[in-house]
Amino acid sequence: MSKDSPEEESRAPGSGGGGGAGKGGSRRNRADDNVTILTSSMDFYRAGRSRASSSSLTSSVELSSSSLETSIQTRIFKIIVIGDSNVGKTCLTFRFTGGSFPDKTEATIGVDFREKPVEIEGETIKVQVWDTAGQERFRKSMVEHYYRNVHAVVFVYDVTKMASFRNLQTWIEECNGHRVSASVPRVLVGNKCDLVDQIQVPSNMALKFADSHNMLLFETSAKDPKESQNVDSIFMSLACRLKAQKSLLYRDVEREDGRVRLTQETETKTNCPC
Ligand SMILES: Nc1nc2c(ncn2[C@@H]2O[C@H](COP(=O)(O)OP(=O)(O)OP(=O)(O)O)[C@@H](O)[C@H]2O)c(=O)[nH]1
Numbered sequence: 001m002s003k004d005s006p007e008e009e010s011r012a013p014g015s016g017g018g019g020g021a022g023k024g025g026s027r028r029n030r031a032d033d034n035v036t037i038l039t040s041s042m043d044f045y046r047a048g049r050s051r052a053s054s055s056s057l058t059s060s061v062e063l064s065s066s067s068l069e070t071s072i073q074t075r076i077f078k079i080i081v082i083g084d085s086n087v088g089k090t091c092l093t094f095r096f097t098g099g100s101f102p103d104k105t106e107a108t109i110g111v112d113f114r115e116k117p118v119e120i121e122g123e124t125i126k127v128q129v130w131d132t133a134g135q136e137r138f139r140k141s142m143v144e145h146y147y148r149n150v151h152a153v154v155f156v157y158d159v160t161k162m163a164s165f166r167n168l169q170t171w172i173e174e175c176n177g178h179r180v181s182a183s184v185p186r187v188l189v190g191n192k193c194d195l196v197d198q199i200q201v202p203s204n205m206a207l208k209f210a211d212s213h214n215m216l217l218f219e220t221s222a223k224d225p226k227e228s229q230n231v232d233s234i235f236m237s238l239a240c241r242l243k244a245q246k247s248l249l250y251r252d253v254e255r256e257d258g259r260v261r262l263t264q265e266t267e268t269k270t271n272c273p274c
Contacts, residue, residue, distance in 0.1 A: 076115075076126040077242050079235060080146050082171050083156035084164040085134030088191040091222035092156065093131040095231045101223050108133040110142045118236065120243050127239050147178035152185045152238040157206075159190040159219065160198040165206065172213065185241050187216045189234055194221040 081089045085107060094102045097114040112131040117124050132146050133139035139146075155171055157164040168188070175186075188210045190201060203219060210217035216237065220230040 074117075074124060074126055075243075076128050077151045077239055078128050078130060078149060079152045079154060079238055080130040080132055080150050081154045081156060082132055082146070082175065083134060083189075084158070084161075084167050084171075087134065087156045087158040087161070087164050088222050089134065089156050090131050092154075092189065092191060092220075092231055092234070093129045095222045095228055096127075096235050097129060099228070101225075107135055107138060109138040111146065116235075118239055120236075120240055123243065125239055125243060127235055129235065143174070143178070147175065147180055150180060150184060151242055152187075153180065154187050154189055154234060154238070155215070156189045156191055157201065158192050159201045159206075160192050160195050162200040165190075165201045165209075168209065182214075185238055186213070187218060187234060187238065188213070190217065190219040191222055193219050193227065194224040 081093055083089055090105050090108055090112070091101055093112070093114055094100065097116040108131055110133060113128055114131065115126050115128045117126050119125075130146060130150075133142070153175055155168055155175075157168055159165075176182075188206065190203075190206050193199070203217075206219070207217050218230060218234050220234070221227040222231060
């Protein structure tokens, strides 16, 4: 799973830049407190080298009362990026949110979260990307926070490291073990495709795995600027899907420990521009 996992032990990279809760990871995440909006059903679509699948669900919204109005005005989608250490999670999130490849990275400790506002069908949405730690020792205390109120999950492997692909099953099990609904959209990303001479994970093998887990597959490179659009597609496909799923029809409001709990009915729209 990670560098500390049974299959592979690896080095300590490091999260270049970003705006995170970051290193150390034990402080409370502001981002985790606010929004939970969520998912229903809609067909996945193909984008670049991606494959389609579908799923459905109902959901609930939990907003801290003080931020209720603001949160409804600007929706925030929490997307977590999961996978072995060194597969390029930091670089992918950096590429999407900052538009570049970091010169240098170090092992992510806890989490780094970065936000990018995107416009979809006239609505500005904040895509909040949680770059998680791949090394077990740097993620232990944070795992609950990763999965809490998550809207979508990006599983990453390194196309030049078969072990990182094999470990995906463990990452998926961890995700399922944290009660992440099967209907929360998930995608699979094979990173480092620029290293063409070193590829160990054939596309057809990855595709088969993605299909069997109802996920889109993106094969891309955080490093190669020509692939930046494909990197954007990973997150935009999820944002479009989440937006389409969320027509908020509040049915029930109840107060719980100073928080307002809203039950929402979701409605599927199919006019996503992506
Ligand atoms: N060639 C190539 N190298 C990459 C790519 N993406 C990341 N790397 C390199 O892979 C190493 C690890 O990248 P990170 O983004 O730090 O990996 P990580 O998955 O965030 O690692 P942890 O924080 O330990 O979980 C760094 O040396 C990057 O420069 C890519 O697309 N192509």
